[in-house]
Amino acid sequence: MRSLGPGLIWREAGRGPLRLFMLALALSVASMLSVTLVADRLNQAIKVSGRDYIAADRILSGSRPAPEAWLLEAQQLGLAISRTQAFQSVLFAGEALQLASVRAVDEAFPFYGDLQLAPAGQVQPGTIWLSSRLLALLQVQAGDRIELGNLELQVAGELVSEPDQGFSPMLLAPRAMIHRDDVAATGILMAGSRVRYRYLFAGAEADLQRYADWLQPRLLPGQRWRGPDNADTPVARSLVRAEQFFRLASLTGVLLGILAMAIAMGYFSRREQDRMALLKTLGATRRQLFGWLSRLLLTLLVLGAVMGALIGYGLHKLILLSLGEALAVPLPPPSLTPFAVAAGLALLTTLMLSVVPMARLLKVPPLRVLRNEAEARISPWWSAGILLTGTFVLSWVFAGDAGLAIGLLLGLVTLMGLLGGLCWLLLALARRRRGSVAFRLALSRLQRARMTTLVQFGGVALALFLGTLLWVVRGELVDGFLARLPPDTPNRFLINIATHERDPLQQRLDRAGLDRSQFYPIVRGRLSAINEQPAVADVDSGRGGGLGRELNLTYGEQLPDGNRILQGDWSTLADSVSVESGLAERLGLTLGDRLTLDLAGQQVSAEVRTIREVDWDSMKPNFYLIFSPDVLADYPVTWLASFYLPPAQQAFDVELIRAFPTVTLLDVDALLEQLRTVLAQVGQALLVIMLLVTGASLLVLLAQMETTLESRRRELVLLRTLGAGERLISASLRWEWLAAGLVSGLAAALAVELCVAILLPWWLGLPWQPHPHIWIGLPLLGAGLLLLTGRAGGVTRGTLMARLRQWG
Numbered sequence: 001m002r003s004l005g006p007g008l009i010w011r012e013a014g015r016g017p018l019r020l021f022m023l024a025l026a027l028s029v030a031s032m033l034s035v036t037l038v039a040d041r042l043n044q045a046i047k048v049s050g051r052d053y054i055a056a057d058r059i060l061s062g063s064r065p066a067p068e069a070w071l072l073e074a075q076q077l078g079l080a081i082s083r084t085q086a087f088q089s090v091l092f093a094g095e096a097l098q099l100a101s102v103r104a105v106d107e108a109f110p111f112y113g114d115l116q117l118a119p120a121g122q123v124q125p126g127t128i129w130l131s132s133r134l135l136a137l138l139q140v141q142a143g144d145r146i147e148l149g150n151l152e153l154q155v156a157g158e159l160v161s162e163p164d165q166g167f168s169p170m171l172l173a174p175r176a177m178i179h180r181d182d183v184a185a186t187g188i189l190m191a192g193s194r195v196r197y198r199y200l201f202a203g204a205e206a207d208l209q210r211y212a213d214w215l216q217p218r219l220l221p222g223q224r225w226r227g228p229d230n231a232d233t234p235v236a237r238s239l240v241r242a243e244q245f246f247r248l249a250s251l252t253g254v255l256l257g258i259l260a261m262a263i264a265m266g267y268f269s270r271r272e273q274d275r276m277a278l279l280k281t282l283g284a285t286r287r288q289l290f291g292w293l294s295r296l297l298l299t300l301l302v303l304g305a306v307m308g309a310l311i312g313y314g315l316h317k318l319i320l321l322s323l324g325e326a327l328a329v330p331l332p333p334p335s336l337t338p339f340a341v342a343a344g345l346a347l348l349t350t351l352m353l354s355v356v357p358m359a360r361l362l363k364v365p366p367l368r369v370l371r372n373e374a375e376a377r378i379s380p381w382w383s384a385g386i387l388l389t390g391t392f393v394l395s396w397v398f399a400g401d402a403g404l405a406i407g408l409l410l411g412l413v414t415l416m417g418l419l420g421g422l423c424w425l426l427l428a429l430a431r432r433r434r435g436s437v438a439f440r441l442a443l444s445r446l447q448r449a450r451m452t453t454l455v456q457f458g459g460v461a462l463a464l465f466l467g468t469l470l471w472v473v474r475g476e477l478v479d480g481f482l483a484r485l486p487p488d489t490p491n492r493f494l495i496n497i498a499t500h501e502r503d504p505l506q507q508r509l510d511r512a513g514l515d516r517s518q519f520y521p522i523v524r525g526r527l528s529a530i531n532e533q534p535a536v537a538d539v540d541s542g543r544g545g546g547l548g549r550e551l552n553l554t555y556g557e558q559l560p561d562g563n564r565i566l567q568g569d570w571s572t573l574a575d576s577v578s579v580e581s582g583l584a585e586r587l588g589l590t591l592g593d594r595l596t597l598d599l600a601g602q603q604v605s606a607e608v609r610t611i612r613e614v615d616w617d618s619m620k621p622n623f624y625l626i627f628s629p630d631v632l633a634d635y636p637v638t639w640l641a642s643f644y645l646p647p648a649q650q651a652f653d654v655e656l657i658r659a660f661p662t663v664t665l666l667d668v669d670a671l672l673e674q675l676r677t678v679l680a681q682v683g684q685a686l687l688v689i690m691l692l693v694t695g696a697s698l699l700v701l702l703a704q705m706e707t708t709l710e711s712r713r714r715e716l717v718l719l720r721t722l723g724a725g726e727r728l729i730s731a732s733l734r735w736e737w738l739a740a741g742l743v744s745g746l747a748a749a750l751a752v753e754l755c756v757a758i759l760l761p762w763w764l765g766l767p768w769q770p771h772p773h774i775w776i777g778l779p780l781l782g783a784g785l786l787l788l789t790g791r792a793g794g795v796t797r798g799t800l801m802a803r804l805r806q807w808g
Helices: 006-013 016-048 050-054 068-076 132-138 180-186 205-218 234-271 273-281 286-326 337-362 380-399 402-431 437-448 450-483 499-511 581-587 652-659 668-711 713-721 726-764 772-792 797-807
Strands: 058-062 080-093 096-105 116-118 127-130 145-148 151-161 175-179 196-202 224-226 492-497 520-530 551-555 563-567 576-580 594-599 602-614 625-627 638-644 664-667
Touching: 016 234, 016 286, 016 337, 016 668, 058 205, 068 080, 068 205, 080 132, 080 180, 080 652, 080 664, 096 132, 096 180, 096 652, 096 664, 127 132, 132 151, 151 175, 151 180, 175 180, 205 224, 234 273, 234 337, 234 380, 234 450, 234 668, 273 286, 273 337, 286 337, 286 668, 337 380, 402 726, 437 726, 450 726, 450 772, 492 499, 499 638, 499 652, 520 602, 576 581, 581 602, 652 664, 664 668, 726 772
Parallel strands: 096 175, 127 151, 551 625, 576 602
Antiparallel strands: 058 196, 058 224, 080 096, 080 145, 080 196, 116 151, 127 175, 145 151, 492 638, 492 664, 520 551, 520 594, 520 638, 563 602, 576 625, 594 602
């Protein structure tokens, strides 16, 4: 039939609810594609040039130097070796000082990749190369001299990039590079100092494998042997965490897009029932109608997917631009995988949302031409079941966490339950209030069609809920932790303090009138056994951040500030250890258990006498394990302390470090400022996703507005026939939208508070605090957006009357 030709398909696809469906599909695809493109390019950067990103064929890393016998064995097998060390220390340039991440390398570094220096050269003894940030902070240039510990070094130029630098956004301290031969002369490193040793190996694959077979049985806890194809690297872990967060953010846009698509498709299905019935009476077969609807869906699918792909590609460029220096390496072009996934998402959502509406259209009886109440009998539970199942699958695949997907669905169900209760309560209260005729008309419409009202309010509430949840979590991530720090939080840490420096340093701090902590003795050790059973398998995550690594251990007679005893009694009984509660829970420790630790090859043990709670957010020195003095007092120690330095006494830093050049001073203010910069970059990238979420929310509101008018069509025509003026009809619709916005805003505010109270402690590890502004802002925002969307969607008095004449 000609009436079912391409012209009709293009007209339907370009107007009304199907136009909203296509735009919502495009936004869903763009939201997902923008994030997966970023993740794909970062993954490709690791995989394409794997050796370049570790600067070797294999690396051996750990917090202790490798025995010379191990390196001699590698050389006998024909392997080339490069030795590097990394540590943090303070650099001096005149009166300026700056904490830096210092790396010491030899002439062989690197085997692969590019060590970019400006001007081009090599790392030589007596020189130091500084990153551009360090050059600016210290206000030095090539040829100037700076101090590192007891050694004065000449600035050779700029350290542009290292092949194995990675692109972790949390690399807070600016970088510097010196020659390995200069480390001893600095006098910085001593027993207990934090140093990371990395040994780079290059050679034939067969020789590397033979050496790995010989070496791996000899590896000690905390030492790791890995190659370029090992995904368990700091870069990969940072990438996974960042990717998960951005995926969750973009999932919000996807879900809002699906909601708008569902509303638009439902509206189209209801509106087209009369046409389907008429076409059947004119001889159209179900097969012909199925072909027309299929071509219509295919047109929407192709147009929406292509539009979303173009938008998503542009947005992923904006995300990379927003991250700025957090991505300090060039990225290869993306693969086709994200585009294939985007096409799959478009196909899945289109089929998921259209199967029931299209089946309802195909089953419309021809009798509907004479009896408007005749329609296909398909239970609405089919639509709800398919939508919930599809949403769960998408959330699971996209977020990579089944528990999170289940939690999201439970949150949506809870939101609808809250909304239903609020609707019932507020409608009951409104019945007691006498108002204008327009107000009573709007109230009666909402009361008569309660299920329609719930669905109408639900769309608005879900849009407000998802958008606000992302905004609140973004705010907590970027500003929450920093804003909760008290003004007198310690902003300086002193580490690597030798015993002979402790008393003079303490006296200098007291003379300056500074608020300081006590001085804590530090011994480096590794937990090796629990109740004489090996503990490494239990405590070492294998990711370099587990408790199989070396810990800072301390001892003392006083309980540190911010610690609270949960079990046992704090005492100085011999042979005792106090354990932090989180560690005790992770390891299943109880009072009376016995812990054994490895201190540079020597074994010590103690009995668990107390379990305590630690306030890790206090920015004060805190420890997993605190021993009685008799356990560790005979071992070499360094000391640690913190203090608060007021802004007016900033010159004290230079005075202090010049008097104690081997002590490392951590300027927490500088680190927090860099953290703010990094989080701001992440926030800017999230802002791109939030723009998509905002667009999807507006589409939900527009689709809801169209549905509202369609569902009220008969009543509005009847009111007009009975003589109601256009002012009265317009006012009644505005009251309805105002009520929808206020009630939906209240429900969304309650749901956001509940979700944030769960998400912040569980996901981000931050304490929950109420957000009173959303209780006022969301109802007002909901009402304002619905009223504005009504005008933007053409629902003004003039256009409303034109529609009524068309319907009549």
